[in-house]
Amino acid sequence: MSAHLPLKQGSRLVLASHNKGKLAEFATLLAPYGVEVVSAGELNLPEPDETALTFEGNARIKAEAAAKATGLPALADDSGLCVSALGGAPGIYSARWAGPDKDFAGAMRRIEEGIDGDEREAWFISVLCLAFPDGATECFEGRIDGTIAPEPRGAAGHGYDPIFVPEGETRTFAEMSDAEKNAISHRARAFEAFRKECLG
Known part of the structure; x- marks a missing residue:
C-alpha cells in the first residue's frame, strides 16, 4: 500500500471528469468516508488527450493531469464495452464510437452489424x-461479463446499457x-x- 493511503477523513479529492452525472455518483459513494469531491469541470481544468492504448493508461493520464494541476489527489475513471466478435472493440474507443453528438443508438447499430452468428459474448471494464x-x-480494475442483446431494450442507464445483458441476468x-445496476456493475x-x- 502507498504511504499516502488510506485517504483521511476530510480529504479533498479531484474527480478528473467533466461529467456531472459521474461527479454526483462518486460524491455519493465517497460521502460516508468523509471525502469531499470536486470535479475537474468545476475547477475549469482542460481535458487531457487520452493517448494510451489501455483503460489503465487513459485513467492514469487523466488522474495525473488533475493531480499535477491542483496539488490534490485526483481520481479518474476510464471504462468501455468490449465485444468478442469485434476483437474487443469498441473498448477504449467506446465513447468515440458514438461521435461528438453522443449517438449511442448509431454506435449500438454498428456493434450489431459487426456481430456475425451467435458470438455475442461481451464485457464491460472500468x-x-x-x-x-x-x-x-x-489503479483498480472492475469487470463484468455478459452478452449483447439482439436489439436495445430499456430506458434507464446510459451509453451501451440497452444492449448489455450481464451474466446470470435476462x-x-x-x-x-440504478440500485440494481450499481450493485453489480464494472x-x-x-x-x-x-x-x-x-x-x-
Whole structure:
C-alpha cells in the first residue's frame, strides 16, 4: 500500500471528469468516508488527450493531469464495452464510437452489424486510477461479463446499457434500476477494490 493511503477523513479529492452525472455518483459513494469531491469541470481544468492504448493508461493520464494541476489527489475513471466478435472493440474507443453528438443508438447499430452468428459474448471494464501530486498512482480494475442483446431494450442507464445483458441476468442494464445496476456493475467492482485499499 502507498504511504499516502488510506485517504483521511476530510480529504479533498479531484474527480478528473467533466461529467456531472459521474461527479454526483462518486460524491455519493465517497460521502460516508468523509471525502469531499470536486470535479475537474468545476475547477475549469482542460481535458487531457487520452493517448494510451489501455483503460489503465487513459485513467492514469487523466488522474495525473488533475493531480499535477491542483496539488490534490485526483481520481479518474476510464471504462468501455468490449465485444468478442469485434476483437474487443469498441473498448477504449467506446465513447468515440458514438461521435461528438453522443449517438449511442448509431454506435449500438454498428456493434450489431459487426456481430456475425451467435458470438455475442461481451464485457464491460472500468479502471479507476488515484494519482497524487508527487506522481504516485494506484489503479483498480472492475469487470463484468455478459452478452449483447439482439436489439436495445430499456430506458434507464446510459451509453451501451440497452444492449448489455450481464451474466446470470435476462435483463439489460437499461432495464434495471440504478440500485440494481450499481450493485453489480464494472464501476461498482472497481470502486470496491478502491474502497478496500484507499478508504481504510
